[in-house]
Amino acid sequence: MILGSASGLRPHGNQLWSQSEVGVSGLQTWGFLGASLTAGDFDADGNADVAIGIGTKDIMGTENSGAVQVMYGNDSGLTATGNRVWYQGGSGILEAPEYRDYFAEEALVAGDFTGDGTSDLVISVPYEDLAAIESAGVIHVLYSTAEIFASGFESGGTGDWSDHSP
Numbered sequence: 001m002i003l004g005s006a007s008g009l010r011p012h013g014n015q016l017w018s019q020s021e022v023g024v025s026g027l028q029t030w031g032f033l034g035a036s037l038t039a040g041d042f043d044a045d046g047n048a049d050v051a052i053g054i055g056t057k058d059i060m061g062t063e064n065s066g067a068v069q070v071m072y073g074n075d076s077g078l079t080a081t082g083n084r085v086w087y088q089g090g091s092g093i094l095e096a097p098e099y100r101d102y103f104a105e106e107a108l109v110a111g112d113f114t115g116d117g118t119s120d121l122v123i124s125v126p127y128e129d130l131a132a133i134e135s136a137g138v139i140h141v142l143y144s145t146a147e148i149f150a151s152g153f154e155s156g157g158t159g160d161w162s163d164h165s166p
Contacts, residue, residue, distance in 0.1 A: 018033065040111070050073070064100045065103060068087070068103070070085075070086065088125070
């Protein structure tokens with residue numbers, strides 16, 4: 001990570017993060033940490049935070065089910081303190097981790113979709129099976145609010161597009 005200043009990017013104080021760092025999801029072969037990235041102010045503290053896709057992360061013994069590592073920013077840059085790992089079947093996220101779902105492998109998008117001033121997070125799951133349809137794919141929308149962010153995002157949606165207006 002290259003830090004910015006009022007005069008642009010600066011050559012000092014830069015950071016390098018890997019899965020083997022304290023507070024960052026455990027190291028594994030073919031981890032592809034950062035295959036997808038997005039930044040937003042998820043905790044409404046005025047500093048940018050980063051959501052990092054780890055689409056090949058093994059979760060609960062399930063190969064390549066995938067995860068998102070959220071690292072929080074402060075006045076010095078990103079910190080490992082208070083980082084969170086998000087995956088299907090954990091922290092209220094719908095669906096279970098399944099073999100080769102690749103949760104967050106291809107896309108993460110941050111935006112204030114609710115207009116409350118905090119960044120929400122959209123996560124792609126391109127190979128999620130739906131009933132008998134193999135690799136149909138889904139997206140998860142995680143809404144953040146300043147009130148609940150200390151304990152995490154809220155999961156939104158039912159996973160069924162039939163009950164949503166276009």
